[in-house]
Amino acid sequence: MAEFVYIAADRSGKKIEGKMEAASEGELRMTLRGQGLRPLKISRPNLSQQDLGMAIKEALGIKGSVPIDRLMNFIRQLQVMINSGVPLVQAIDLFYEQEADPTLRGILAASAQKIKQGSFLWESFAAYPHIFEKVFVALIRAGESSGTLDVMLKRVGKYMENAYRLKKLIKKSMTYPITVLVIATGVVALMLIIVIPKFEEMITSAGGTLPLPTQIVINMSHWLIRNFFIIVVGGAAAAFIARTYLKSREGQIVFQKTMLKLPISGDLIVKSGVARFSRTMSTLLASGVPMVDSLEICRSASSHIAFEDAIGEMKKEVELGASFATAMVRQKVFPKMATQMAAVGENTGNMDKMLEKVADFYEEEVENAIEGMMKMIEPLMLVFLGGVVGGLMISMYLPIFQMAGNTGG
Numbered sequence: 001m002a003e004f005v006y007i008a009a010d011r012s013g014k015k016i017e018g019k020m021e022a023a024s025e026g027e028l029r030m031t032l033r034g035q036g037l038r039p040l041k042i043s044r045p046n047l048s049q050q051d052l053g054m055a056i057k058e059a060l061g062i063k064g065s066v067p068i069d070r071l072m073n074f075i076r077q078l079q080v081m082i083n084s085g086v087p088l089v090q091a092i093d094l095f096y097e098q099e100a101d102p103t104l105r106g107i108l109a110a111s112a113q114k115i116k117q118g119s120f121l122w123e124s125f126a127a128y129p130h131i132f133e134k135v136f137v138a139l140i141r142a143g144e145s146s147g148t149l150d151v152m153l154k155r156v157g158k159y160m161e162n163a164y165r166l167k168k169l170i171k172k173s174m175t176y177p178i179t180v181l182v183i184a185t186g187v188v189a190l191m192l193i194i195v196i197p198k199f200e201e202m203i204t205s206a207g208g209t210l211p212l213p214t215q216i217v218i219n220m221s222h223w224l225i226r227n228f229f230i231i232v233v234g235g236a237a238a239a240f241i242a243r244t245y246l247k248s249r250e251g252q253i254v255f256q257k258t259m260l261k262l263p264i265s266g267d268l269i270v271k272s273g274v275a276r277f278s279r280t281m282s283t284l285l286a287s288g289v290p291m292v293d294s295l296e297i298c299r300s301a302s303s304h305i306a307f308e309d310a311i312g313e314m315k316k317e318v319e320l321g322a323s324f325a326t327a328m329v330r331q332k333v334f335p336k337m338a339t340q341m342a343a344v345g346e347n348t349g350n351m352d353k354m355l356e357k358v359a360d361f362y363e364e365e366v367e368n369a370i371e372g373m374m375k376m377i378e379p380l381m382l383v384f385l386g387g388v389v390g391g392l393m394i395s396m397y398l399p400i401f402q403m404a405g406n407t408g409g
Contacts, residue, residue, distance in 0.1 A: 004019065004025065004028050004042055004043065005017070005018070005042075005043055006018060006019075006028065006032065006039060006040075006041065006042045006043075007039075007040045007041040008032050008037035008038055008039050008040055009037065009038045009040055010036060010037055010038075011036055015040070016037065025042050028042060031106070031109040033113070065103060065130070065131065066101055066103050066104045066131050068160070068164050069164075070101050070104060071104070071131070071160070072157060072160050072161060072164065074095060074099075074104065075153055075160065076157050077095070078091055078095065079150055079153035079154050079157060081094070082150040082153060083150040088115060088149070089112055089115050089116060092108055092111055092112040092115065093112050095108050096109050096112060103131070107125075107128055107131070110124065110127075111124035111125070121144060121149070122137050122138075122140040122141035122144055125137050133301055134297045134300050135159065135280055135283070135284065135297055135298075136156055138284060138287075138297050139152045139155055139156050139159070139283065139284070139289075140152060140153075140156065142289055143287070146288060152287055155283055155287060158283075159279065159280070159283045162279055162359070162363065163276065163279065166272060166276065169367055169370050170268070170272055170366070170370070172370065173268070173370040173373055173374065176374060176377065177381065180381040180385065181381075184381075184384065184385045184388065187385070187389060188389070188392070189224065191389065191392055192217075192220055192221045192224045192392075193221070193224060193228070196218065196221040196392070196396060197221060197225070199396040200218050200221070203399045203400070210399055211395075211399060211402065213394075213395035213398060214395050214396060214398050214399055216395070217392055217395045252305065253305050256269075256305050256306065257305070260304075260306055267369065268366065268370070268373075269304060269306075270333065270335065271362045271366045271369065272362070272366050273303075273304050273306070273307040273333070274338050274358065274362045275358075275359050275362035275363045275366060276302070276303070276307075277302065277311065278355045278356070278358040278359035278362065279356070279359035280294075280297070280298045280301055281294055281295075281298055281352075282351075282352045282353070282355035282356040282358075282359060283352075284297060284298070285351055285352040286356075291318060291324065292315060292318055292319055295311055295315040296315055298311050299312050306333050307333060310331035310332075310333045310334070311331075313330070313331060314327040314328060314331060317330070323346060324342060325339060325342045325343035325346045337361075338358050338362070341355075341357065341358050342354065342355065342358065
């Protein structure tokens with residue numbers, strides 16, 4: 001999405017100036033005409049006109065996004081309106097008038113105009129792959145093709161809620177230890193830079209020899225103060241390089257393979273990956289999407305390279321005539337229980353329902369694993385933080401205790 005400034009005339013000939021986001025100038029023209037305005041001039045904003053946030057995003061190559069909770073709320077309300085018999089174009093127009101998010105507002109305006117010209121809703125959403133996943137578009141397409149758009153919107157909403165909940169759980173498991181580690185590092189750095197030098201002044205002014213632990217802490221403080229600027233700049237540069245590398249395809253592959261081999265994170269990745277795959281596949285199959293197409297959508301929607309490769313191999317085998325369960329068994333990334341349940345579902349003709357049960361089971365497993373990990377991490381982090389801070393303080397108080405003992409003696 002890009003930002004444009006425009007001058008347009010309404011039906012009475014009055015000129016109106018404004019700014020709006022759109023995928024292209026042509027799309028903005030259609031949007032303005034859909035609002036009863038005649039475009040007179042459209043251009044990209046200059047530096048003085050451009051929104052600072054948008055300018056920064058464009059400079060960094062960041063595309064417009066819609067908060068997931070806002071998107072889920074839109075889907076729920078659209079499903080209710082369609083189920084109540086409100087025409088699609090009218091429903092989209094109503095949402096456009098009430099929507100506050102600029103990116104979603106621009107998408108709704110463009111979608112309403114395209115639908116009025118004969119396009120399908122799924123075609124409009126497919127133009128924004130960074131906002132609407134392939135699963136989302138495929139379900140909307142199936143709903144429009146079968147005349148059950150309200151049913152599909154309900155499934156989309158449920159799918160998004162489950163996916164969002166799982167994503168939040170995984171994010172929570174990663175955020176807490178990182179936050180505690182950052183706080184611990186900050187506390188230790190402040191002590192070494194501010195607190196320890198004051199203790200050093202007090203101890204050296206009183207004279208006496210320094211115990212080895214105290215001397216080590218003081219040397220660490222001196223080193224950190226001398227090299228503080230280099231550490232900050234070097235750390236920022238290293239973080240930037242690491243972030244850039246991890247964003248690349250090669251970096252993601254290396255990072256994901258490393259995390260998969262670790263004992264705790266590897267188990268969590270497998271369970272969450274199986275849950276996501278099963279949920280997506282179940283939703284697509286229940287909506288009438290063909291098996292091969294469903295596998296391709298699952299492959300593109302996968303967030304881990306191991307599952308992306310495994311699902312790609314499954315798709316090839318299914319295309320050659322293998323059964324879904326057989327193709328699944330041959331991929332080592334899927335646990336035995338998941339493959340057995342898939343085989344039962346395929347033999348009984350209830351593949352979508354059985355995969356839904358698999359998704360429910362592994363989502364619960366992920367939740368339990370994260371809760372157990374958090375219970376284990378919390379005391380370990382507290383012991384670590386308390387031990388580091390307490391060790392620094394004890395090492396600085398040792399000379400004081402020593403001087404007090406000598407005075408007493």
